[in-house]
Amino acid sequence: RxxxxxIAGKNHPEVLVKKSDKILTDREKEIGALIxxxxxxxxxAKRLFLTEGTVKNYISEIYSKLGTNNRTHISIMIKEMxxx
Numbered sequence: 055r056x057x058x059x060x061i062a063g064k065n066h067p068e069v070l071v072k073k074s075d076k077i078l079t080d081r082e083k084e085i086g087a088l089i090x091x092x093x094x095x096x097x098x099a100k101r102l103f104l105t106e107g108t109v110k111n112y113i114s115e116i117y118s119k120l121g122t123n124n125r126t127h128i129s130i131m132i133k134e135m136x137x138x
Contacts, residue, residue: 086132
């Protein structure tokens with residue numbers, strides 16, 4: 055039971071948000087914030103003067119670091135990170 059609680063705690067959104075704040079680069083946080091605004095990869099690329107391929111690479115890295123492959127999950131985590 056203790057092990058199950060410990061494992062569940064590591065995947066709790068609050069724990070992931072605190073962890074993500076430390077592991078994401080400033081550029082990854084910036085791209086995550088634009089994802090949270092609902093922008094597409096193309097829109098993010100235009101806004102940041104990057105290619106779509108570069109944006110996709112950043113997003114893949116964000117997915118890898120946060121252990122997800124879901125834009126909605128990233129949005130929720132980024133909003134939590136920047137709240138207050």
